[in-house]
Amino acid sequence: MTSAVAATPALFSFADVTAQAFRSSRELNALATTHPALRLNAICPYYTMFPLRFPLRVLGSAAKGQRVLDPFAGRGTTLFAARLLGLACTGIDSSPVASHLSRAKVSLASPEEVAALAERALEVPAPSEEAPEGEFWQWAYGPRTLEQICRIRGHLLDTSRLGITADNSDAVQLLRALMMGILHGPRTKKLPSYLSNQMPRTYATKPAAAVRFWEKRGMHPEEVPVLDVVRRRAAFTLVDLPPRVDSFVAWGDSREVLARLKATESKPFDWVVTSPPYFGMRSYVPDQWLRNWFIGGSSEVEYSENGQIGGKSEVEFIEALATVWREAAESCTDSAKLVIRFGSLPSLKKEPAALIRESLQMSGSWKISTIKSAGSAPSGRRQADQFSTTGGYVDEVDVWARRVAN
Missing domain, CATH: 3.40.50 (Rossmann fold)
Known part of the structure; x- marks a missing residue:
C-alpha cells in the first residue's frame, strides 16, 4: 500500500x-477528486x-x-x-x-508499463495502419495525430506484434481504456488532454453534425502528440491502483x-x-x-x-429483464440480494418503479423488499439527462430485492 x-x-x-x-x-465526492x-x-x-x-x-x-x-x-x-x-x-x-x-x-499495471506499451506501439515496425478517409477524419484530427492513433489501434488489435501473447493483459486493457478516454473531448488553452478537434467527452458527435460545427466556426484540428497525452494521463490515473480481486x-x-x-x-x-x-x-x-x-x-x-x-415494446422489455433476473438468480445463493437503480426517458409515461416491479414479478425469482427514490444527481449523471429535450427527467429509483429460495 x-x-x-x-x-x-x-x-x-x-x-x-x-x-x-x-x-x-x-x-x-471529495475523495473521488482527491484520492489517487x-x-x-x-x-x-x-x-x-x-x-x-x-x-x-x-x-x-x-x-x-x-x-x-x-x-x-x-x-x-x-x-x-x-x-x-x-x-x-x-x-x-x-x-x-x-x-x-x-x-x-x-x-x-503501473503508469510506466502502460506508457511504455504505447511508446512501443509507435516504434515497432508494423504493417501500414491506414487512416480512415473522409471529411470527418480530416476535420477531427491532425494528420500526424491520426496516424499515431491508428498505429496504437492496430497494435492493440493484434498485440502479438508487440510480443504480447494475450490481448487481455492488464497493460493492454488499461492502455485501450485510456486511449478511448482521450480519443475525443474539448480543446483547452493549456496542455491538450484530448486528441480531437472540439468534441464532447462522453459521446461522439455524428460525422455530419461535427463537420458542420467545425466548418461554421473555422475550427481546424491541431496536431496533438499522442504519447505525451498518454504519459500524463497514465501518470495521473494509474498512480495508486487498488489491489487486484478475482474478476x-x-x-x-x-x-x-x-x-x-x-x-x-x-x-x-x-x-x-x-x-x-x-x-x-x-x-x-x-x-x-x-x-x-x-x-x-x-x-x-x-x-x-x-x-x-x-x-x-414495453412487453418485450419487461420479458427481457425478467429473463435476466431469473438467470441471475439461478447463479446466486439462496440469501442473495438484488439492488437495481433504474429510471426512464422523459418521453415515456410508464413509471420506472412499475417496469422493474413487473419484471421482477415475472421472473418469479426475487421478492421486492423496498423501492425508494434515488434522489437528486449531479447534472449529466443520469441517463435521462443525455436524452431530454425539455431539460427534465423522471426520477430514478433504487429497488432492493431478495432471492426467493428454491
Missing part, C-alpha cells in the same frame, strides 16, 4: 471499508453511469469472501466498487466499448452469458448490483461510434442493436 493510501486511513481503506465511511456524499486510488473510475468519460457512492454504499455491508454480479456493467462502476472492497466480481455488457472499460476497472468481464447479451455461467461458475453470487438500460434507449453503440471504431469496429456509425435489452 502506498503512502497516499496510508495517509487517509480514517476515510479510506482497501482492507476494511465500511458503509459508514461512505454515508456522506460530500466525503465521497479512485481515479481509475474516471479513466474514460461515459454518460450512462451511476455515481461510485451508490455501489459502495450498497456493498458496504457485504461480508468478506462474498461475490458480486453486474449483468449490465456499463463502464464498470459496480466492479470498481467491489474491487475497492476486496470482493470478487463478474460483469456483463452487450456494448463492446462498455465491456472493455469494465475490464480496465479490474486491471492492474471476470464478458461481452454479450446477459441472458445468454448468464445461462453459460450457470454451467461454469463454481461459486454462486451473493449480490447483484446493477442499472439496466432505460426502456427505449438503443443508442449505446452509435453514440460511442468513435470508441467502437478504435476497438475494431467500423469507421462509420453503426446502428446495430444486437444483444441489447429493450425490444420495440
